[in-house]
Amino acid sequence: MITEIIFAVGFIILAPFIGALIGGIDRKVTARMQGRVGPPVLQPLYDIFKLFEKEKAVVRNEVNFYIFSYLIFVVFTGALFFSGSDILLVIFALTLAHAFLILGAYAAVSPYSHIGGAERELLQLMAVEPMLILTAAGFYMATGSFSVKDIAFWPEPIFMTIPLLFVGIVYVLTIKLRKSPFDLATSHHAHQELVKGLTTEFAGPTLGMVEIAHLYETVFFLGLVWLFFASMPWLGLLVVIVSISLRYS
Amino acid sequence: MSYITKSPWIIHYDGSSCNGCDIEVLACLTPLYDLERFGIVNTGNPKHADVFIITGGINELNRPIVKNTYEQMPDPKVVVAVGICATSGGVFRDCYNILGGVDKVIPVDVYVPDARPDPSPSLTASSRPWVFSKRNGQRWQRKGGEIIND
Numbered sequence: 001m002i003t004e005i006i007f008a009v010g011f012i013i014l015a016p017f018i019g020a021l022i023g024g025i026d027r028k029v030t031a032r033m034q035g036r037v038g039p040p041v042l043q044p045l046y047d048i049f050k051l052f053e054k055e056k057a058v059v060r061n062e063v064n065f066y067i068f069s070y071l072i073f074v075v076f077t078g079a080l081f082f083s084g085s086d087i088l089l090v091i092f093a094l095t096l097a098h099a100f101l102i103l104g105a106y107a108a109v110s111p112y113s114h115i116g117g118a119e120r121e122l123l124q125l126m127a128v129e130p131m132l133i134l135t136a137a138g139f140y141m142a143t144g145s146f147s148v149k150d151i152a153f154w155p156e157p158i159f160m161t162i163p164l165l166f167v168g169i170v171y172v173l174t175i176k177l178r179k180s181p182f183d184l185a186t187s188h189h190a191h192q193e194l195v196k197g198l199t200t201e202f203a204g205p206t207l208g209m210v211e212i213a214h215l216y217e218t219v220f221f222l223g224l225v226w227l228f229f230a231s232m233p234w235l236g237l238l239v240v241i242v243s244i245s246l247r248y249s
Numbered sequence: 250m251s252y253i254t255k256s257p258w259i260i261h262y263d264g265s266s267c268n269g270c271d272i273e274v275l276a277c278l279t280p281l282y283d284l285e286r287f288g289i290v291n292t293g294n295p296k297h298a299d300v301f302i303i304t305g306g307i308n309e310l311n312r313p314i315v316k317n318t319y320e321q322m323p324d325p326k327v328v329v330a331v332g333i334c335a336t337s338g339g340v341f342r343d344c345y346n347i348l349g350g351v352d353k354v355i356p357v358d359v360y361v362p363d364a365r366p367d368p369s370p371s372l373t374a375s376s377r378p379w380v381f382s383k384r385n386g387q388r389w390q391r392k393g394g395e396i397i398n399d
Contacts, residue, residue: 201296
């Protein structure tokens with residue numbers, strides 16, 4: 001019980017920094033490949049701190065409630081996962097978190113966040129969820145348990161039993177990490193577009209909460225990829241790095 | 250320390266300019282000048298932006314647009330008028346449709362009074378207000394009429 005709490009608290013404290021480092025290295029490597037110097041590696045953290053310094057400008061107060069719920073449930077998802085809880089509950093908590101994000105976008109009354117964000121995000125969610133549920137079912141068929149703890153301590157790599165589900169998860173990662181061309185709900189890369197998708201109407205701290213939730217989510221999904229190789233932790237780490245560089249490229 | 254100096258996101262509006270300044274501002278974002286190394290990102294969404302860069306003079310048609318964009322930006326915010334047309338109206342100042350510089354509509358913090366400024370002064374200008382707020386050791390304050398000359 002104590003180790004589970006330590007893992008959950010460790011995730012809550014460390015995940016934003018790991019997520020920010022991954023994002024920062026991504027921006028740095030992209031810049032170097034284009035012959036630029038690039039921003040500091042900690043730039044994602046600076047961006048978030050800045051957003052919390054800005055004025056609390058919000059279209060309707062409900063938006064803040066929904067976005068705060070989104071953040072809380074994403075943290076809840078990751079904490080459940082890293083404390084070795086039931087993987088079905090983890091996936092349902094993640095779905096609920098995204099439902100709150102979509103509600104937040106709908107609550108900000110604006111055609112940009114309705115059509116450009118909420119509806120596209122809803123479609124992407126519908127595309128991703130079956131894959132996540134299938135993965136949970138696959139883990140159950142391979143190990144006979146839905147508990148993340150049992151799956152993590154399974155003696156052989158689960159990848160060997162369910163390789164195609166691994167391919168599916170890595171593919172879905174593009175959508176979940178909001179990478180091109182599946183970043184259409186937030187246009188993460190196309191900064192210059194007027195329609196900034198879901199986040200069009202979010203300003204200051206509200207946008208900051210969305211960014212923090214995204215950092216948590218990144219780390220959670222890397223944990224999910226690692227779970228396929230949990231019996232060989234170092235190989236798992238290597239696979240995580242390879243799959244994330246594939247996804248970020 | 251104020252993190253706003255480390256990640257100023259810009260929004261760029263091209264008023265009734267000849268596109269000279271417009272292109273120079275965009276040149277700042279290319280790999281040669283690489284504004285992103287200061288954490289500057291071109292957002293295109295006033296609700297995410299901290300620095301409002303305007304090129305070209307103000308006329309009757311774009312006056313409400315400039316005003317609306319400025320009002321949608323959450324505080325603290327900085328307005329940079331790039332080029333002589335945005336500063337005072339330039340050679341077009343006596344035209345029947347030109348109201349003058351950007352400061353006729355919204356308060357301007359930094360002027361870059363150059364006919365088609367080099368990317369380097371406009372680059373300096375977009376990071377300058379942040380430097381000022383750092384030197385004073387306080388949160389960002391509007392410094393009206395700061396003039397940058399190359």
